[in-house]
Amino acid sequence: MAQMEVGVLGATGTVGQQFVRLLDQHPWFKLTWLAGSERSEGKRYADAAPWRLSTPIPTESADKIVQAPVPGQGPKLVFSALDAAVAGELEAAFAAAGHIVVSNARNYRMEADVPLLVPEVNPEHLGLVPLQSTRGWKGSIVTNPNCSTVFLAMALAPLRQFNLRQVMVTTLQAVSGAGYPGVPSLDILGNVVPFIGGEEEKIESETKRILGSLRSENGKNAVVPHGVTISAQTTRVPVIDGHTESISVSIDQGVTIEDVKQALMTFRGRPQDQRLPSAPCHPIVYLPEQNRPQPRLDVDRGNGMTVTIGRLRPCSVLGYKFIALGHNTVRGAAGAALLNAELMQSEGVL
Numbered sequence: 001m002a003q004m005e006v007g008v009l010g011a012t013g014t015v016g017q018q019f020v021r022l023l024d025q026h027p028w029f030k031l032t033w034l035a036g037s038e039r040s041e042g043k044r045y046a047d048a049a050p051w052r053l054s055t056p057i058p059t060e061s062a063d064k065i066v067q068a069p070v071p072g073q074g075p076k077l078v079f080s081a082l083d084a085a086v087a088g089e090l091e092a093a094f095a096a097a098g099h100i101v102v103s104n105a106r107n108y109r110m111e112a113d114v115p116l117l118v119p120e121v122n123p124e125h126l127g128l129v130p131l132q133s134t135r136g137w138k139g140s141i142v143t144n145p146n147c148s149t150v151f152l153a154m155a156l157a158p159l160r161q162f163n164l165r166q167v168m169v170t171t172l173q174a175v176s177g178a179g180y181p182g183v184p185s186l187d188i189l190g191n192v193v194p195f196i197g198g199e200e201e202k203i204e205s206e207t208k209r210i211l212g213s214l215r216s217e218n219g220k221n222a223v224v225p226h227g228v229t230i231s232a233q234t235t236r237v238p239v240i241d242g243h244t245e246s247i248s249v250s251i252d253q254g255v256t257i258e259d260v261k262q263a264l265m266t267f268r269g270r271p272q273d274q275r276l277p278s279a280p281c282h283p284i285v286y287l288p289e290q291n292r293p294q295p296r297l298d299v300d301r302g303n304g305m306t307v308t309i310g311r312l313r314p315c316s317v318l319g320y321k322f323i324a325l326g327h328n329t330v331r332g333a334a335g336a337a338l339l340n341a342e343l344m345q346s347e348g349v350l
């Protein structure tokens with residue numbers, strides 16, 4: 001298969017850098033176009049991007065000149081790691097000009113005609129894409145969820161079969177989730193910040209949409225959100241990469257701890273069936289050790305695409321509780337978008 005050219009909007013940021021890393025040597029996609037703000041435009045990528053990853057900047061990208069984000073320029077498929085303050089207008093302009101925008105930003109996630117995808121959980125939501133033609137766009141927008149939402153949705157998807165009713169989740173989120181330079185060191189070192197603006201609302205609404213079903217009403221596709229009630233509390237902690245989530249769930253009585261564990265451990269989806277390049281063999285790994293998962297030890301499992309779960313035990317309030325961990329800039333952002341694009345390619349949507 002010939003490689004398809006792709007570009008990245010917001011290539012210089014925290015998520016943009018993960019795109020550049022993950023697209024280096026990708027078997028299906030060739031990264032040929034990097035775009036940034038006026039601050040970076042015209043500079044070598046290596047000079048414009050404050051590279052913060054532990055692997056070196058891929059040599060093919062280091063010398064590329066950062067372009068202005070002009071719709072119509074750049075390849076048909078563009079990944080977006082744009083700041084939400086500018087993503088709304090820019091992504092729409094790119095979609096109108098015929099680009100397929102695979103976005104991380106929050107701006108279009110809850111729009112009725114835009115898929116909010118986790119490929120293992122709701123690949124059928126891609127059926128919303130044709131509705132976007134009524135916007136007059138020649139292209140389209142497909143989104144991935146907020147980083148904490150991805151891990152929660154993946155942990156809950158295997159439990160839908162047990163009549164999932166109520167969920168309480170408390171997150172411990174890494175500083176890389178706030179972009180670069182992000183939270184000042186004096187605010188986060190030796191500290192926990194018990195507020196992340198807009199995050200709790202996103203987790204609650206996006207998760208229900210992802211777990212929801214695609215229905216056809218009067219010949220028009222629509223997502224009916226899942227009926228689960230979710231209450232989220234979010235905190236920022238002094239961890240570099242990896243969001244940890246403490247999750248309690250209410251499911252049918254009579255479902256044993258072994259049933260829940262089996263459901264988590266055997267969870268698979270279309271990316272695994274279709275052997276998509278970025279798909280981990282195991283989207284969820286369950287660890288039996290009492291003191292796992294931990295960000296430092298487990299965040300890179302499955303190249304950062306696996307959600308690691310542990311400490312499943314009874315909860316005297318809701319039924320069962322457990323801990324989940326995921327890599328926020330990989331499975332929670334750039335890796336999620338890449339898997340979305342791979343799914344779209346294999347389903348013939350690109």
Ligand SMILES: NC(=O)c1ccc[n+]([C@@H]2O[C@H](COP(=O)([O-])OP(=O)(O)OC[C@H]3O[C@@H](n4cnc5c(N)ncnc54)[C@H](OP(=O)(O)O)[C@@H]3O)[C@@H](O)[C@H]2O)c1
Pocket residue numbers: 009010011012013014015016035036037038039040041069080081082083084086087104105106145146147176177178179180328329332333
């Ligand atoms: N960090 C995470 O874990 C995470 C997870 C999920 C989703 N997200 C979402 O992903 C997006 C990027 O997040 P981030 O953490 O990578 O943020 P970031 O480090 O602040 O990077 C923002 C990017 O947007 C570009 N940008 C800003 N203003 C622009 C403009 N006017 N025109 C063109 N480009 C502009 C910046 O370019 P310059 O550097 O050239 O100024 C930079 O490349 C956000 O929407 C965020 O909510 C982030």
